[in-house]
Amino acid sequence: MAYLQLQKIAISGPTLASMIQRLSSSPGDVDGFIFGHVTQITTLSDDTSSSDNSASQLTATITSFLCSGSPLSFYDALGRVNSPKVPSFNQQNHLLGWFSGRRQSAIRPSMREFAVTNSLSKIPQFKFSIKNSSETLSPCVFILFTTPLTDQLIHTHQYRAYQFNTSNKSFHAKSLDVVNIGPAFRGHYDNFAPNCALPLMNCSAMDEESMYANKEKVTDQKQLDLCAEGFQIERLRRLMGPEATNYTEALEDLYEKMLAKAESLTRLVESSSAKVFELENNNRKLRYKVSRSAGSE
Amino acid sequence: MSSEGFPSFISAQLHYLVNHSPQTIKVEQVWSGCKYSGSLDRFTLLIPYCLDTIKWDVIYNADFPLAAPDVIFGPEDEEFHPFHDNSADVTATKNSLSDWNNKDPTRLLALIQELRDRYMTYQRKRVGEVDDDRLKFEYSTMLSREGIEMHMNSGVEKPEEVKFAVPLLDMNINKMVVGCPWRHQQRIYLQVIYPVNRKCQTTSLVGWHVHGEYLPHLEESLERQVLEAVSSIDVRRRFIEALAPLLGRPVETDSVFYRKALFFVASGNFSFLVLIFLSTQFPKQQPALMLQSSLYFNPQSMPIKSPLLTEYPWSPRWESSQMAERIFEFLVDESLNFKKYCSEGHLQQ
Known part of the structure; x- marks a missing residue:
């Protein structure tokens, strides 16, 4: 298969920032997967005399990522990928490649990073199709994050994006295009594809309701009732007109109940995060214990 | 090298690497990849290769001690x-990373050794692929030499060149020098650097300085020099031993190469130190002497020293006992001058 070269790798500012944040908040080195899609954009060239007047460019767009929180999460010491550990993906989000974040080290792919990228690109089930094209591509994007070896006061992180050439087995540095909102980036939204399909609103006449829709309506109503805390929709009608003042109390009561529910949820989240934090701390302590005992034996 | 700040499993491996490697491997810089503990877990190794050093960064994870570096x-x-x-795919075969045990x-030494061996093969392959007729010829004549190391320099700023480090003389120098201080096997290498000239000129082979033919002659003369140097160590040692009955046991001696000896002597109530420096040309070149008082000090509170004494009766043909006797006689006379010199210097204060 011929080597399909990516012209650029695009990533949205918040996604990149969030990846950097994951590295800087993790206790040690991290790695993870990069998802997105590759699009072939055909641009017409000015030279109309030649028969082939179109130039096609491949752009990889990173839409999401998954951070493992620990190094060597889906591969072994030799960099061989354990494919069952690679998460599943859908039609819109293909596995584009992976990333590695390591503190205080040189910004060059390491021996293992090369092996992992090579191994990942060779797994046939991860091949995906390119939008607007009949060609397929293997996961070949690798993004490396490091922190500088010296002087971290001003310059805290650095990153580099690579495409792995599967035919000659080498990394090619690519520019990482950070896409932000603004007129300068309008072009990037031409190939926008939503991650979640927007729900189809049923605006047509009520009489077309089928049995299935009816059933759906019932479940929706149940969910709504859960939030409404027994406050029926009919009562809202009384909020209009002269008798409204009598009902403010009832409405305030509803809000209070909703707030109490939100508060109890917050407490639940808080206590569960505390538990997670405690577990993480415990894990860290255990790891140190292992490392100490390993040296002394 | 200090292994402080490393988790114990890393420091144990690093310690073993530095102390047991056949080459002198140095740790240049150390860093930490941990956000909270600050444990050091990554470092740069300076590994000797082809009479130069290569720098490799080893990255461990202190938080994940079971993970291989x-x-x-x-x-x-x-x-x-x-x-x-x-x-x-070499990953299928066993290597030093395949069943890592922290x-x-x-383990670290085994890994670095294996990588260095593979690096040697890699560089040899690169040199072999260079399209330069002269280089190809030299490559083919030297390839058979055991332990040869090659390096292809392809830096963007530097000119392309190929370096060879050819080990010469298969002799164990460590065994020849009694009391040798080296932990590593001492070897003599010839370094050859070729600028790569891809557009090959039509020079005939006769004009080339063929290293394959040059090397045996070079080795012959080197061997002679090494043997001479080793035997001259013995000559110097015997001379210092001959001084002992006259001047007393030396306070200090360079016990490997015997280039320096220090005696404490007294003439009447005047005591002083005698420093004897022996050049590699000894006995052709006579030893240089220096006297240092143990009683008189200059205004800077430094002991008063004599200038370097090199003019006294000497013949390289004398027996070492005679050499020692002549030096002793000279010192007896010279001690009077030195005493005078010291007391004058002392009075000037």
Whole structure:
């Protein structure tokens, strides 16, 4: 298969920032997967005399990522990928490649990073199709994050994006295009594809309701009732007109109940995060214990 | 090298590496990859290769002590993939990373040795692929020499060149020098550097300085020099031993090469130190002497020293006992001058 070269790798500012944040908040080195899609954009060239007047460019767009929180999460010491550990993906989000974040080290792919990228690109089930094209591509994007070896006061992180050439087995540095909102980036939204399909609103006449829709309506109503805390929709009608003042109390009561529910949820989240934090701390302590005992034996 | 600040499993492996490597490997810089504990877990190794050093970064994870380390090679060695090559997937075969055990202190050394061996093969392959007729010829004549190391320099700023480090003389110098201080096997290498000239000129082979033919002559003369140097150590040692009955046991001696000896002597109530410096040309060149008082000090509170004495009766043909006697006689006379010199210097204060 011929080597399909990516012209650029695009990533949205918040996604990149969030990846950097994951590295800087993790206790040690991290790695993870990069998802997105590759699009072939055909641009017409000015030279109309030649028969082939179109130039096609491949752009990889990173839409999401998954951070493992620990190094060597889906591969072994030799960099061989354990494919069952690679998460599943859908039609819109293909596995584009992976990333590695390591503190205080040189910004060059390491021996293992090369092996992992090579191994990942060779797994046939991860091949995906390119939008607007009949060609397929293997996961070949690798993004490396490091922190500088010296002087971290001003310059805290650095990153580099690579495409792995599967035919000659080498990394090619690519520019990482950070896409932000603004007129300068309008072009990037031409190939926008939503991650979640927007729900189809049923605006047509009520009489077309089928049995299935009816059933759906019932479940929706149940969910709504859960939030409404027994406050029926009919009562809202009384909020209009002269008798409204009598009902403010009832409405305030509803809000209070909703707030109490939100508060109890917050407490639940808080206590569960505390538990997670405690577990993480415990894990860290255990790891140190292992490392100490390993040296002394 | 200090192994402080490393988790114990890393320091044990690092310690073993530094102390047991056949080459002198140094740790240049150390860093930490941990956000909270600050444990050191990554470092740069300076590894001797082809009479130069290569820098490799070893990356451990202090938070994950069971994980095997990773290595980052130099910026020039982007194409060096020790456990992969294009023909076959070497990952299938066993190597020093395949069943990593962090409790075994010998593992890091084994890994670095294996990588260095593979690096040697990689560089040899690169040199062999250079399209330069002269280089190809030299490569073919020297390839058979055991332990030869090659390096292809392809830096962007530097001119392309190929370096060879050819080990000469298969002799154990460590065994020849009694009391040798070296932990590592001492070897003599010839360094040859070729600028790469891809557009080959039509020079005939006769004009070339063929290293394959030059090397045996070079080795012959080197061997002579090494043997001479080793035997001259013995001559110097015997001379210092001959001084002992006259001047007393030396206070200090360079007990490997016998280039220096220090005696404490007294003449009447005047005591002083005698420093004897022996050049590699001894006995052709007579020893240089220096006297240092143990009683008189200059205004800077430094002991008063005599200038270097090199003019006194000497013949390289004398027996070492006679040499010692003549030096003793000279010192007896000279001690009077030195005493006078000292007391004058002392009075000037």
